[in-house]
Structure formats: C-alpha cells, structure tokens
Amino acid sequence: MLKDKMDAVRKKAPLVHNMTNYVTINDCANITLACGASPIMAEAIEEAEDIVSLADGLNLNMGMLTVNKLAAMLQAGQKANCLGKPVVLDPVGAGASSFRKQSLEQLLSSVRFSVIRGNLSEIRAIASGMVEEKGVDSTRQVTEQNLKDAVSLAKRLSQKTGAVIVISGAMDIVADDEKAYVVHNGSALMSKVTGTGCMLSSVLAAYVSVKKDSPLEAAVSAVCAMGLCGEIAEQRMRTEDGNASYRMYLIDAMYNMDGNVLEKGARYEMY
Amino acid sequence: MLKDKMDAVRKKAPLVHNMTNYVTINDCANITLACGASPIMAEAIEEAEDIVSLADGLNLNMGMLTVNKLAAMLQAGQKANCLGKPVVLDPVGAGASSFRKQSLEQLLSSVRFSVIRGNLSEIRAIASGMVEEKGVDSTRQVTEQNLKDAVSLAKRLSQKTGAVIVISGAMDIVADDEKAYVVHNGSALMSKVTGTGCMLSSVLAAYVSVKKDSPLEAAVSAVCAMGLCGEIAEQRMRTEDGNASYRMYLIDAMYNMDGNVLEKGARYEMY
Amino acid sequence: MLKDKMDAVRKKAPLVHNMTNYVTINDCANITLACGASPIMAEAIEEAEDIVSLADGLNLNMGMLTVNKLAAMLQAGQKANCLGKPVVLDPVGAGASSFRKQSLEQLLSSVRFSVIRGNLSEIRAIASGMVEEKGVDSTRQVTEQNLKDAVSLAKRLSQKTGAVIVISGAMDIVADDEKAYVVHNGSALMSKVTGTGCMLSSVLAAYVSVKKDSPLEAAVSAVCAMGLCGEIAEQRMRTEDGNASYRMYLIDAMYNMDGNVLEKGARYEMY
Numbered sequence: 001m002l003k004d005k006m007d008a009v010r011k012k013a014p015l016v017h018n019m020t021n022y023v024t025i026n027d028c029a030n031i032t033l034a035c036g037a038s039p040i041m042a043e044a045i046e047e048a049e050d051i052v053s054l055a056d057g058l059n060l061n062m063g064m065l066t067v068n069k070l071a072a073m074l075q076a077g078q079k080a081n082c083l084g085k086p087v088v089l090d091p092v093g094a095g096a097s098s099f100r101k102q103s104l105e106q107l108l109s110s111v112r113f114s115v116i117r118g119n120l121s122e123i124r125a126i127a128s129g130m131v132e133e134k135g136v137d138s139t140r141q142v143t144e145q146n147l148k149d150a151v152s153l154a155k156r157l158s159q160k161t162g163a164v165i166v167i168s169g170a171m172d173i174v175a176d177d178e179k180a181y182v183v184h185n186g187s188a189l190m191s192k193v194t195g196t197g198c199m200l201s202s203v204l205a206a207y208v209s210v211k212k213d214s215p216l217e218a219a220v221s222a223v224c225a226m227g228l229c230g231e232i233a234e235q236r237m238r239t240e241d242g243n244a245s246y247r248m249y250l251i252d253a254m255y256n257m258d259g260n261v262l263e264k265g266a267r268y269e270m271y
Numbered sequence: 272m273l274k275d276k277m278d279a280v281r282k283k284a285p286l287v288h289n290m291t292n293y294v295t296i297n298d299c300a301n302i303t304l305a306c307g308a309s310p311i312m313a314e315a316i317e318e319a320e321d322i323v324s325l326a327d328g329l330n331l332n333m334g335m336l337t338v339n340k341l342a343a344m345l346q347a348g349q350k351a352n353c354l355g356k357p358v359v360l361d362p363v364g365a366g367a368s369s370f371r372k373q374s375l376e377q378l379l380s381s382v383r384f385s386v387i388r389g390n391l392s393e394i395r396a397i398a399s400g401m402v403e404e405k406g407v408d409s410t411r412q413v414t415e416q417n418l419k420d421a422v423s424l425a426k427r428l429s430q431k432t433g434a435v436i437v438i439s440g441a442m443d444i445v446a447d448d449e450k451a452y453v454v455h456n457g458s459a460l461m462s463k464v465t466g467t468g469c470m471l472s473s474v475l476a477a478y479v480s481v482k483k484d485s486p487l488e489a490a491v492s493a494v495c496a497m498g499l500c501g502e503i504a505e506q507r508m509r510t511e512d513g514n515a516s517y518r519m520y521l522i523d524a525m526y527n528m529d530g531n532v533l534e535k536g537a538r539y540e541m542y
Numbered sequence: 543m544l545k546d547k548m549d550a551v552r553k554k555a556p557l558v559h560n561m562t563n564y565v566t567i568n569d570c571a572n573i574t575l576a577c578g579a580s581p582i583m584a585e586a587i588e589e590a591e592d593i594v595s596l597a598d599g600l601n602l603n604m605g606m607l608t609v610n611k612l613a614a615m616l617q618a619g620q621k622a623n624c625l626g627k628p629v630v631l632d633p634v635g636a637g638a639s640s641f642r643k644q645s646l647e648q649l650l651s652s653v654r655f656s657v658i659r660g661n662l663s664e665i666r667a668i669a670s671g672m673v674e675e676k677g678v679d680s681t682r683q684v685t686e687q688n689l690k691d692a693v694s695l696a697k698r699l700s701q702k703t704g705a706v707i708v709i710s711g712a713m714d715i716v717a718d719d720e721k722a723y724v725v726h727n728g729s730a731l732m733s734k735v736t737g738t739g740c741m742l743s744s745v746l747a748a749y750v751s752v753k754k755d756s757p758l759e760a761a762v763s764a765v766c767a768m769g770l771c772g773e774i775a776e777q778r779m780r781t782e783d784g785n786a787s788y789r790m791y792l793i794d795a796m797y798n799m800d801g802n803v804l805e806k807g808a809r810y811e812m813y
Contacts, residue, residue: 021312022312022564023296023297023300023312024297024300025564025565026565026566026736026737029736030735030736030789033734033735033736033785034785034786039736040635040638041563041565041605041606042606042635042638042639043606043608044607044608044609046609046639046641047638047639047640047641050638050639050640050641051638054638063312064312064313064314064315065315066315066339093311093313096318096325097313097317097318097321097322098318098321099315099317099318192304192305192526193301194300194304194310195300232782236782240503240507240520240527241523242305242522242524242525242526242527243301243304243305243522243523243526244305244518244520244521244523244526245519247786248519248787248790249782249786251784251785252782252783252784252787254784255734255786256782256784292583293564293567293583294567294568294571294581294583295571297568298568334583335583335585336584337586337610338586338588367582368584368588368589368592369589369592370586370589370592371589463575463797465568465571465572466568511774511778511791511794511795511798512794513793513794513795513796513797513798514572514575514576514793514794514797515572515576515789515790515791515793516790518572519790
C-alpha cells in the first residue's frame with residue numbers, strides 16, 4: 001500500500017506550493033526535494049493565484065502567521081479548491097493566541113482541506129467548538145490510554161471538515177471519517193529538532209498531490225515514511241552528534257528512502 | 272556557579288519567545304532546543320502579547336528589522352516587562368543605519384532589558400550618547416589593550432540601562448554595574464558562521480528565564496557554554512570540513528553539553 | 543585568470559548586501575562567508591540606502607518577492623548605481639506570475655545590473671519582449687543542441703541590459719555582448735538542494751564587488767568555483783548521505799577552495 005505512493009511522488013515529481021513559516025522553510029524545501037517533489041515558495045497576495053495554478057498541491061503552515069500572509073493563504077487556498085488541487089493545513093500553534101484562533105476559523109470556513117496535520121493540542125484546538133470533545137484529556141501526547149478517544153476525535157473532525165486528520169506524536173493517528181490508522185514509526189529525537197512537523201506537512205502535500213483520490217492512504221504512507229526516516233536518522237547518530245546532525249540525517253534518510261524499505265520498515269495498523 | 276544554571280535550563284525547559292531575523296532563525300530555534308529550552312517564534316503584532324504571556328522569556332533581535340516588526344517588538348517587550356519576564360536585546364547592526372539607531376532608541380526607552388548582547392561596535396553604538404565614551408578606540412574587538420576601558424564602558428552602560436551587558440568577541444565581557452567577568456572561551460571559527468551571536472542571544476534568553484534573580488551569573492554561564500561549544504566544535508573539524516560543518520558541530524556541542532563539562536572547560540575570571 | 547579573482551575576494555573581504563528570499567537566506571550568508579566575503583542582510587526601505595552605502599556590492603534575489611521588498615530593492619539598486627557599486631540580479635521564478643513579470647520590468651527599467659543570473663527559463667522570461675528570440679526552444683536546460691542559440695540569446699540580452707548574463711544549468715553560459723564562456727563544472731546533485739542558484743548569485747556579487755572593471759572574468763571565476771564545489775561535494779558523498787549532507791559539503795567546499803585548486807579544476811572555454 002505504501003510503496004506505490006512513494007514511487008508515484010518520485011515518478012511524477014509534483015510541484016508543491018508551500019506558504020510557510022521562516023523558521024523551517026529551508027528544511028521544508030529540502031525535504032520536499034528529498035521525497036521526490038519540487039518546492040515553490042511564494043507568499044505575495046499579488047501572485048497567490050498564479051503560483052497555485054502552476055502547482056500540483058498547496059501546503060498552508062500557520063507558523064509565524066501575519067495578517068498579510070493569512071490574506072494570501074485564503075486566496076491561494078480558495079484558488080486551489082477551484083482548481084481541484086489538494087490543500088494541506090498545518091495549524092502551528094493553534095490556540096496559542098486569539099489571532100491564531102480567529103485565523104484558523106477563517107481558513108477552515110473558507111478553504112476545504114485534504115489533510116489537516118498537527119500535534120494533539122493543535123488538533124484539539126481546532127476541534128474545540130466544532131465537535132464535542134469527550135475523553136481526550138489535556139495530555140499533549142496520544143498514549144495507549146487516550147488512543148481510543150483520540151481516534152474518535154480525529155474521525156469526528158474528519159467528518160466535520162472533510163479532511164484526513166493526522167495527529168502527530170509518539171503514536172500517530174491518521175483518520176478519515178470512517179477509517180483510522182495508528183502509526184508506530186518515529187523517534188523521540190524528532191522533537192529535539194525544530195520543524196519535523198512542518199517537514200511532514202510538506203511531505204504530506206507532495207503525497208496527496210499525486211494521489212488525490214486516496215488521501216487517507218497517501219497520508220499514511222507519508223507519515224510512515226517520515227517516522228521511518230526518524231528511526232534511520234537515529235541509527236546514524238554517533239557520540240558527538242546532536243540535534244543539528246540529526247536534522248541532516250533525517251532529510252538524508254528521506255532522500256535515500258526506497259519504496260521497498262518503506263514497506264518493510266513501516267509499522268502501522270488499522271484501528 | 273555555572274553547572275546549576277545549565278541544569279536549571281534542562282530541568283525547567285523554559286519557553287523562549289524569539290522575535291528575530293530570518294537569516295539565523297532556524298539556528299536560533301535549534302540551539303534553543305539544544306540547550307534544553309523550547310523556542311517559539313512569532314512576530315505579528317496581533318499576537319505579540321498573547322505569545323509573551325505563554326513564554327518564560329523574550330529575545331528581541333534587531334537583524335532585518337522592519338517597521339512592522341519593531342512595533343510588535345515594542346508591544347511584546349512592554350508586556351514582558353509588565354509580567355516580570357526577562358527580555359534580551361541583540362542590537363544587530365546597531366549604528367549601521369539611521370533607521371536602526373532610531374529603532375534602538377525606541378526600544379531602549381520603552382523596554383527594560385535584562386541582558387543586552389552585541390559585539391564591541393554594536394555596544395558602542397548603544398552607549399553613544401547615553402554614557403561618556405573614553406578610551407575605547409575604534410577597534411572592533413576587545414583586546415588586552417582596551418579591556419579596561421571596555422569593561423568600564425559595559426559597567427556604565429549597565430548602570431544606565433539596568434541590563435547585564437555582554438560584549439562578544441575574542442574575549443567576552445559580561446558586566447552589571449558593579450561586577451564584571453571576562454570570558455576566554457571561544458574559537459576564531461565562530462566568526463566564519465553567520466549567527467553565532469544571534470544563537471548566543473537565544474541561549475542567554477533561555478538562561479536568564481530560569482534565573483531571573485541572578486542575570487549576571489546566568490549570562491556568564493551562557494557565554495561560557497557557547498564559547499566552550501565553539502572550542503568543542505573546532506576539535507571536531509576534519510580536513511574537508513568548512514564553516515557549514517562547523518555550524519552543525521556547534522549546535523551539536525550545545526546539545527551534548529553537560530554541567531560538569533562546562534564547569535571544567537569554562538575559562539573566566541572576575542575583572 | 544580565475545585565481546586572482548578568488549584571492550582578491552579573500553583579501554579584500556567585501557561586504558555584500560543581500561536582499562533575498564527566506565528559503566535560502568542562511569545558505570547565502572554562509573557561502574558568502576565561505577568564499578571570503580561578509581554578508582549583510584537588510585530589507586526595510588527605511589534603511590535601504592544606508593546599508594547599500596556601507597556595502598561593496600548588492601545582490602537582489604526575487605524569490606518570495608513582496609510589494610514592500612520590491613520597493614526597497616528599487617531604492618537600494620538605484621543608490622548602488624549612484625555610488626558605482628555593482629548590482630547582481632537573480633530573477634527567481636521570472637515568468638511564474640504576472641506579479642514577478644511586472645516586478646522584473648520595474649527592476650530592469652530602474653536599475654543597471656552588473657550581472658543577471660538565472661536558469662534558462664528565467665533568462666528567457668527576461669529576454670521575452672526585450673530581444674528577439676530565435677531557436678531557443680522550450681527545453682529548460684542548455685544542451686549541445688541549443689548551445690549556439692542560448693549563447694546568442696545571452697549576448698543579445700547583455701547588449702540590451704549592459705549586464706553580464708549567466709545562464710546556469712548542466713552547462714553554464716557566461717556572456718557579455720562580445721564574449722561568451724561555457725563552463726562545464728558542476729554536479730547533477732546541485733539540483734537536489736534548494737538554493738544552489740541563490741548561493742551562486744551571492745558569490746557572484748562578492749566576486750564582481752572586488753573586480754568591478756572585469757565583471758565577465760569575475761563571473762566566470764565565480765561560476766567555475768561554484769561548479770567545482772559541486773563536484774568536490776559529490777566526491778564526499780557516502781552511502782547514507784543525501785541532499786542535506788550534500789548542501790553542507792557544498793558550502794564546506796567553498797570554504798576550503800583555493801585559487802590553485804580552482805585553476806586546476808576549472809573546465810571552461812571561450813565559445
């Protein structure tokens with residue numbers, strides 16, 4: 001199930017338009033190249049529609065959001081919807097400020113997303129008000145204890161938004177309104193590098209761009225691939241290496257990732 | 272004196288709000304993680320107060336300053352002052368333009384800083400007009416020859432601003448209005464990588480965030496740690512390595528830095 | 543011919559003002575340091591003229607262009623012209639949107655450039671309307687087949703703009719209105735890292751800043767140096783390395799590049 005998604009990205013080399021924060025923008029561009037796609041970064045509202053028209057998919061990342069960037073994102077997102085091009089939302093810091101809450105509401109009410117990816121607290125911030133919360137306590141990670149409730153939350157949010165929901169963490173959840181997968185790949189070191197979430201969102205955008213009709217499976221493939229890269233990168237770590245080396249190993253691992261390695265190393269199950 | 276500062280950062284994992292330039296923003300985030308803290312980057316004036324309220328400390332870096340960013344910085348800085356959260360100022364390029372001079376004046380008159388860190392010419396640009404300059408000639412480095420005058424400048428600027436003053440260079444000076452330390456750690460290679468100063472300011476913000484009552488000692492600890500990382504990184508350099516490898520080794524060294532290694536490797540003295 | 547250009551950059555250490563995109567801004571700063579120059583990044587219109595006045599050269603990169611940045615670029619470019627300081631243009635994504643087309647027209651009609659560097663499609667987008675196109679088909683690379691026509695295009699565009707034209711690709715063309723060189727250095731891996739073009743433009747700005755009277759030879763030297771770095775970086779690649787390691791090796795290679803190595807490794811010919 002995973003190999004053909006990865007192969008399709010490498011074969012079709014989709015052009016992915018990223019509107020993203022400046023902290024991790026270089027890593028997002030390089031991991032987009034590493035996974036076989038081509039990145040284009042642009043944020044002026046004057047060219048938002050033109051650039052989306054050239055691209056195969058769009059990734060909207062709310063990190064370091066500004067009023068100008070939000071306006072450009074709304075325009076790009078709506079144009080992508082018109083053109084039938086998939087849009088990924090990364091709600092960085094959702095809930096951290098009133099500004100982000102309001103911006104998130106605007107994005108969710110104006111743009112249809114193919115995938116929404118965040119950590120548990122970001123996904124909960126989105127869900128808040130949209131779907132009834134039950135059971136998911138305030139822990140910031142998906143655990144064996146809250147897994148069932150987190151899956152339920154993801155499914156209901158998917159139903160409400162029409163998007164595949166990805167909750168990143170020690171265990172990852174990937175769900176649409178009917179099916180849910182739990183992915184066990186990954187490494188604790190991923191949280192010691194800024195931008196592993198942002199990078200995953202860029203990879204998700206590449207994957208759904210070539211598999212528009214099966215966004216759930218495309219998302220599972222991207223999540224497994226990223227997690228497996230985290231494991232491979234961890235294995236490369238030597239005594240003096242730290243989070244900066246790890247960041248490099250992570251992108252390198254995506255560059256060298258092969259569909260067969262992915263199939264063999266992926267650890268996921270339907271929930 | 273140094274070990275407990277480093278341990279406190281790793282234990283408390285303070286959230287540090289960085290408003291900074293885009294050249295080195297990724298390195299600042301990753302070295303913040305490497306030293307045991309958590310970075311948050313945000314710059315919209317609409318959320319400046321909200322983000323500061325979540326954070327334990329604030330780092331204002333004037334690199335690539337714009338009018339919009341200055342306005343957000345002023346708001347964030349004043350909010351941090353209200354909430355009793357420490358604020359670090361990195362006056363990048365102070366004196367390079369009328370715009371930076373005026374912006375600096377606004378920041379200094381509106382916000383109380385816990386630490387101000389720059390190279391000798393940046394600190395002199397701040398001092399100019401505020402304190403009488405004597406003796407510190409136009410050399411860009413602190414040397415044995417001008418050390419006494421540079422220490423005096425730092426002390427007087429500290430008295431005027433209430434901030435601990437850090438002058439970075441081959442020798443670093445860390446001073447409040449009464450005491451001054453000279454730090455001898457460091458490597459000439461640090462000047463071959465963009466952003467080692469910016470990274471130190473992020474680390475300083477993490478350290479003073481957990482030691483609000485002893486900013487001088489917290490600052491000495493951060494400066495020694497960064498300088499020692501510079502030395503450790505230099506020792507890792509192999510024949511084909513250059514400044515890009517060095518940048519990675521530097522952040523890696525902070526990630527692996529240990530309080531005992533710091534105590535043993537630190538070379539500083541009260542002046 | 544090449545060694546003295548490289549030695550001059552290392553000796554004079556020119557200050558290069560880069561107004562550039564945020565994807566590759568850190569790499570541009572670090573490769574500027576690696577080649578022996580000093581980078582300064584600033585983009586506020588309020589300080590555009592002041593910063594240019596401090597600098598020895600200016601690099602205008604259209605990636606992630608915004609209306610505000612364009613206005614600052616125009617001011618900086620005109621000031622550089624007044625002061626006789628060389629200006630490099632990197633027309634990233636020229637032709638990708640109406641906004642970039644119009645911005646490009648404004649830049650070309652307001653600022654005299656010493657060097658314009660892009661890939662074939664970007665250079666063609668500039669040439670379109672300015673010079674008669676003939677023969678250069680829509681392939682995105684310079685090949686043996688279209689080399690003659692591409693050289694002719696570069697020469698005519700140089701005549702029209704007064705700038706040395708650099709067309710980057712598997713083969714690079716460097717031309718003024720009379721002479722043209724073809725450079726064969728480089729590696730296919732360079733296209734797997736974001737920003738190798740941007741980095742070359744920063745290096746070009748450093749080289750022409752110290753050789754204002756011979757921009758063609760300065761540009762050939764920079765292009766050969768960058769391509770040779772690409773080859774050296776490729777030779778360092780080990781099994782697990784990917785595009786992130788390659789990026790580091792590339793900048794490292796520039797840091798260690800020596801005039802004699804450059805003379806020996808450069809593969810170029812007058813066309």
